[in-house]
Amino acid sequence: MKSLKRRKCADMAARWIIKLGGAATVFVILALFVFIFLEVYPLLQGARVTKENTYSVHDKAISLGVDDHQEIAYSMYNNGTVEFISLQNGVILKRYPIAGLNSSVITCVNKDRNRLLLGTNDGKIFAVSISFSELFAGDRRTVIPEVSEEGWIPASNQKEGIHCISSRGDDSTTVAAVCTKDNHLVLVASETEKTLFGSGEKKEIRKDITGLFVEHDLTQNFSPVAHLLQMGDTGGLEKADTDEMRTAFDLSENVMEPSAKTEITSLALDLFMENLYAGTSSGDLFHINVKDRENPYLVEKVKVSGDAVTALGFVLGDVSLVVGDAGGGVNVWMQARDALSSSGWVLKKVHTLASHKAPVLAVAPSMRDKGFLTAATDGTIHLNHATSEQTLLCLETGHTLTALSFAPKADGIFAVDANNRLFHWSISNPHPEITAKTLFGRVWYEGYEKPEFVWQSTGGTDDFEPKLSLVPLIFGTIKGTLYALVIAVPIGIFAALYTSQFLHNSLKIIKPVIEIMAALPSVILGFLAGLWLAPLMERIFPAIIIMPFFIVLSIVIAILCWKILPVFGRGWCRHGIEALFLIPFIIGAVYVSILLSGGYESLFLEGDYREWLSHILGLQYDQRNALVVGIAMGFAVIPLIFTISEDAMSNVPHSLRSASLALGATPWQTAVRVVLPTASPGIFSAVMIGFGRAVGETMIVLMATGNTPIMDWNLFNGFRALSANIAVEIPEAPHGGTLYRVLFLAALLLFITTFVVNTIAETVRQRMKLRYSKL
Template sequence: MSTQADQKTPELDFNTPALKRHRKVRALKDRGATVGIAIGGSSVILAVMLICFYLLYEVAPLFSGASIEPKEQYTLPAEESGKSLYLSTEEQAEIGFRVAANGDMIYFNIADGSILQKVDNPVGEPTAFAVESDTSNLFAFAYEDGRVLVAQQEYKTTYPDGVRLITPSIVYPYGEEGIEAADFAIKKLSLRDNDDRMTVAVIGDSAAQVVQYTKDVNFITEEVELTRSSAPVPFVTDAHALLISGDQRYLYVATRSGDLSEFDLRDLDNVTLKDEIDLLDGDAKLVSLRYLLGQSSVMVADSMGRVSQWFNVRDDNNVEHLTFIRDVNQPNAIVDMAMEHRRKGFATLDDRGSVAIFNSTSSRQVIDEVISDGSARMISFAPRANGLLLEDGKGLHFFEVENEHPEVSWSSIWGKVWYEGYQEPTYTWQSSAANNDFEPKYSLMPLAFGTIKAAFYAMLMAVPLAICGAIYTAYFMAPGLRRKVKPIIELMEALPTVILGFLAGLFFAPFLEENLAAAFSILIVLPVGILLFALLWSRLPQGIRWLVPEGWQPLVLIPVVVLLGWLCVAMSPVIELNFFDGNIRGFITNDLGITFDQRNALVVGFAMGFAVIPTIFSITEDAIFSVPKALTQGSLALGATYWQTMTRVVLPTASPGIFSAVMIGMGRAVGETMIVLMATGNTPIMDFNIFEGMRTLAANLAVEVPESEVGSSHYRILFLAAFVLFIFTFVVNTIAETVRQHLRKKYGSL
């Protein structure tokens, strides 16, 4: 009989063909999974980096420098007519134009300097010359006999045989004989013209006069008939420059030493001296007094290399005063100054032949190059600012200019800028308008502020509700009820944000405005009412309380919350009538001095908070529910209460997950587009007032990217806004991950 010891222990063979194949397949799967995960993770990192590099690629040209390159050089066309009083080109920079000292008007080919047309002055040699504006192509001559001849350039474009042909001409809108302006020899001249009237200011050796011509159209002949009125102006000794304001309300007379006299022209029967201003510093001498595009800003260039910008600002008494705004300085004496035709830019020419190009608003210098010698005397921009004409002792030079984004600088994007027509420096985003005189305003500060404001109010609503709800659901709620509540809340995340924005803007915003008292009273009534109901519930007999199973008590609160909410809405008119004279909005606006908009941050807080709650709730609930039961059971076994266990064991252990939930929710709020687009009024203002709206970076991109011109400053600044949003999200996520790792390390030993 064999014993148990005699029996052989069965041997296990781990190298059977089936097991070998299984191990090979498993190893292959492991390697495949490793490679797949590595490729996926690397692809995500690569995609993020490519997005970052693409944004930088689109943004970089904003801050690249400009360039100026010589293209053509030739002797002065019609040199026998004398030096130039004025230089310009037509739109395509193919035909140049100059007014010579003897009054001749010469059109020439930019490419070789050949004369295309020479127009003799119909009156004779002028004693003074003035340009209405570079954009109108209108200019005027003055003469010894007191006449003023107004002329205008015209260009007609045709396409014979499919080839562009530009034909220049000179027209005289008020006749070739000139118009009577004074009874003395004119030495200085200025004019301003519009559809209703033309104003001419003239100065002689010992007299000054302003003449206004009111325009009437003859309905039979369709000719413009002028009605003349004039008034003497107090004579200014040593008058060096005249300038009439764009609205023809003021006349500025500046002396060589920089003393400016401002005359009020609104009543020609009583022309008065409105103000006297010292434009220059020290011993500097006035070189040029010109208007920027839009005829609002006066640019003053002096012999010490300084160019200052001035425009009218209203004081506390609503009276306009010409006010110094900003300046730029060059190391050498300025000889001439030219204005861009379509931007707030200008160029200076100094006595060593150096040209510097600036943008007035951004205070940015984009070019400073020596392109001539000490004989340079005049410069002029092409209409598109892509070319520059320069006259010196050798003749004419044409330069090609590449200067795409001069209006953009770090100070104009992130700092306060004093814009024309504003009473003080401001942060302003306003990228489009109805006319060419408009100055785009590209400050990203209101958009960044609006992004933070919207996220703040959304998180203010969402974080307490989501975290407290997650704590109760994961730790106190009955498992059966939890299995129903959690999916319902997570299902809220599937609701399209465009629907939430639509409901918030068209339904909730007007409802909230009508029941504003209920919105505030519910913040007090609801917590107090729930606490009172809880106290009452705790005083009920146990038999009644035990009818509701443990962990199902929230169901009892539902009718309480609904009833309290209905009560607040129903009592809203009563509260408004008794405490706010029936108009709570008027109380907020008039008594408290707080601006109230229907679509405001309060609406965004409710709507976007509703969208963010499911994200924070779901992650927080999972983090709390995942805390090992052994920890809670051990804490309870040692005598801790449920509340002590929650606050001192469960929450610290789950804190990394809770913090991640809050950061992910914040990222969702920062990047939200449709809710803030539809529920805020989308106004780019900087005010933390909960009753005013805002515009966020994401909403601004959604609104303006489809309408921006590809490659323009506006287009690239929108990409800069996207890059700022990208960096903001990246920084927030990096900080969040750092804090989360710290919390994991700190509480991981529990």
Template sequence: MIDFSTPTLRLRRRLRHSRDRLATLLISAGGIGVIAAVLAIGVFLALEAAPLFSPARVDSETSPLPPGKKQADRVAWMHIGSPGQATLLDERGVVWRGTSGQAFIADASLADALFQGQTITSTAQTASRLALGLDQGDVILVPRDDEARPVWSQANRHTLFSGQPVAELALQGDDNGHWRLAGRSEAGNVAALIGTRDDARTRRHELPQDASHLALGGEGRLVLAEGAQLSVWSLAPSVPEILGQVRGVSEGRRITALTYLVGGETLLVGDSGGGIRRWLNARGETMPLLATEPYRGMGDAPIVSLLAFPERRLALAMDTEGRLGLYQAVAGRRWHGQVPDGPSQAVDFSADGRVIWWLGDTNLTRFIIGDEHAEVSWKSLWTPVHYEGHDEALHRWQVAASGVESEPRFGLAPLAWGTLKAAVWALVFAIPLALGAAAHSAVYMSVRLRTRIKPALELMEALPGVVIGFIAGLVLAPYVERHLAGSLALVVILPLGMLLGGALWARLPHGLRARLPLSWAGIWLIPWLALLIWLAMQSAPGLETLLFGGDLRTWLETRLGLDYASRNAMIVGLAMGFAVIPTIYALAEDALSGVPRSLSEGAQALGATRWQALWRVLLPAASPGIFSAVMIGAGRAVGETMIVLMATGNTALMSWSPFEGLRSAAANLAIELPEAAVGSTHYRLLFLSALLLFVFTFCVNTFAEVVRMRLKRRYRHLGAGK
């Protein structure tokens, strides 16, 4: 046998083999790299969103009271400064100052000059004032400086009760220097003081009602509790007036603690059975307070204390058995633990509400609150929540809070609904047109016309989404708003007119039909289409006058309760459907063109019409590719950003109406992510919405591929495309 292999040929074969292996490795590495990159994106999004659902963590550090402080006198008030400096005020009015780990120094001059032998029986405070109730019925109001330290030289004394110890105080103020103070005596009498910054005009009001507990909220709302009943008074007018009464706890229980959270709109009520319920201020005339679902309790022991945080909608609850619970207004109970050193003599919060100092019998405990995202829970993201300022539970997304007095609304349901609503309306518009165009160009259209039409339609995919959104928002939306009746008439007249056109064409004489071949219908139907559009627009005013009283928008609002917004889901469907059509068309047309012509010709040879061959043979054979085309189009519709951003009002509404706006998750990311503070709850919720989009797209594509493979195996015997 002659060996024609030469050294040169062997070298070439080795080089070719090496290049093949290198190309294989590079292609494999590229594919693995793409998979790894996609997985890395998912992992990154998951890591950024994971802290939202981390359980609350409360760390404590306990240290004994420094020497020098006498234990015989209980502490009535405490303030811990930022450098660790502590100021204690005992019940006799003696001020103790010191630093952590050092001896406290007493100052009795204030007790002699200001308190004059009276004992402090109750306290209340805001960021700008400290109120001290005395055993003879007086109240001392002390301004506080920028570091929350009392300015004792500017203290003022007011008479709240005559000779009765002040058992409880509630203080509330605003940025204009106006303040309101409500107090309860040991006998249950209730009185209120209303004053200004300089205390020049202070009004006293005695309420004709006894109470065992009280709380003062925003706009001068005073809530009094007696037994199981809550009475709501308004201190805003010149003379206090009662707004109404509600039963605050269930049968067989009594109210044992009250507090308003920051903002003065959310009231927490603790009862003798260990229950805690959230009430909201109501603005209607039927009921002054609205009840929400009770929180999960800590046990059956009565709640004795509810301490509201200064800058967060959190409260610390304590019961008679020494259990502590951390509660958030929306999310409910976040943590529970045990009192470190008996009931507190005094409690102080840091300015940001993330540190609590608890002064027990012998120790000072520092609680560090590790719950950055307390207002978020999986339930609150997807179920209706009763937010402040609303009369019912709603799905809301509104993070533009103007401070601690505005409650953020973190509900992802409106964003998910807006995403699906926009995608559905886009597919409703795109699928019939895209699949109809694909079937016509693949089966009926002449080759000469197809070679021009198909590239033109595929080229539409290169049109930027921002351009489509710009045209939709500034041109299409105003035009549809001005000609709403005509636009809706097109939806009815165009399909019926095209069916009528087909029926008329089928009844034309054979010679005339030969001059209007079906393969060129895309050209000679254009005048017919223009005529239908003209007829729809011309007949719209008459139809609007005849059927809708001359104003379709008013009829929709009064009869159907549908509000029309200029930029709405219908506009998004038209614009985004226009962007999705090229994708669905190109893939579906390729799938239909890939079906062997022998299948269609064989069906027609057996007596089937071209329509029957298309419906019974070609479409089933091409169904895997058509299904993939629709799923890919749906994926683009779900992830589309700029069109939704520019063609809707970006209102996070949950409405079925096509005439109202929406906000999709993708558009919301584009709007809010640049302004979100890194690491904040808002920031991580945006990453969570991105993760949900990622997972949704991944699942849809996986499902589409599974279905496509099953359909491919099912119709493989028909000779469908590979």
């Protein structure tokens, strides 16, 4: 009686333990899924305004700025007064009049970080630096604004007012391009050539380059001879003809005044002080190379809009140029390689952003990423991001804006309208570069010839454009898994078939030996694959090409030898261990292949298999490649497939095999037509488990490939898988940053893929089991 009660208690306890274990497993899996999803979820959230304030200013503001902590903002007025405003209470903290301006009125401002270049109504260029320093007294931090005047220089001899200005500078060089009210474009440069002893000679350059626009119009609308006349090259023309054409040229020059033909509306000079872009009222964009200040030249003219170009600005890095037009259009242009161009580069439109409903007034770039602000005459402000081609925020003020600024940390937007109101929006925009397109679509990145799938999460400069496409990583995962399964599945299944159906019982110890292989750490396999197998395969690659032929030939020879052996010679060999007879032949085939590899390479591979692969097949051979990974990862997957498949085949009812043999089928026919179909549910499960192991493999892929995120099915180059990428990148990813969350997204993709594949595999297995259980 006690024994029965104990058994009942034990059964009940076992049932509850099993239930609790299963429930705990499900709970842990769900908790893991929820945790990963919560780390990924912020990527789905867009930009938002966290706080909004409005302050009053005392005049028409023409420039804005703010410190890093958004505590003090400054507003510059056209009379040269700079006011510093507390963003906590709107109080004017300090008022600074720029003494050097005297009675001049500021007509335009160009902001280069903390340096402002001011253009006046009497043709002067005045430089002012506005910065913020911090003073700490105990735990209290005080922000102190500072203004430094650098003096002025005249932009033109005519004392014409300046319409627009663009400037860049460093410690030794300052370059500015100014457009006067009468539509003359003047290049002003100041260069200091330092000697070995530190002293230097300052060189001032002032050059009117308006003729570049006139020359372009003449060459486009007049005759090629006009250009020769302008350059003084008349060749062998008669004097009368020359005089006649020169008269026509002079008349055309009077007609083609720049103010009548090409009205300059906006300017942008890049950080390298080499490329100047000028937008015109006709929608054209002129690209002028000013690297040689004495001899600038026109590179190209591009039609960028059907309306006037009203605003130009660079995004961070000064590679991509934002073009705003009178129709409200906002586009991003970039120099891209073009084989058809004489210079090899052509200005191309790479991104199109959401349009305003009114002419674009200003562009303000972010100092942290490829984001930028655009403002229109109707008072609307758009927060855009160039790489992702998305408009993240749309703000409205209701009146025309006079100044626009982006906070240094890209967490605040400032604007002043015609009613002298200063708007301040605090924003949260942690992941502006993430969209479905940037993760899974082709994106046209800076420096690329066309849109591509690229993964490159870090760079050597602060203006680096993150490239976070997961497609190359997904491709690499599929590539590695496919090559591993191509090697592991046939070997594992046929080895299991032979072991379960043909191998002698005395050699069944082979199975536990193979199962021990599954216990080998993947880091050891990766180490051996990367440091031993990869160099070995590189040395004997020609032998690997011919090795399959010699192995098949050796097997045929072994079979023929076995057949011609007399009966008494085969009598000592028990049934089921005949395969041992093959081993010497296969080893001999491998040895012969290695011996003949040099001659084969010389005769058929032009003496160098790498050159032959490159010239004939167009393939590049890398030492650590997909073939090495396929062999190494196949070695790791084979034990799983073998063990499960062997168990499934061994569990096929003996009565089925006996019935098949009794009906006259050979052992091979019985194995293929009876055992394999009956054990197919288990074999399918083995393949799926092997698939899961290959998909999630990390260390072998990491150590045995070049770990390069490229998309190419070539067997002889590397790849980067999702799991390996997580292992490489996660230690360096800032917690909570975009890269950190994208890596969790990669983990989520692996999790979902494994879950879906296993679910489908289990469904298929159950159906196959139901079908073949009736045999």
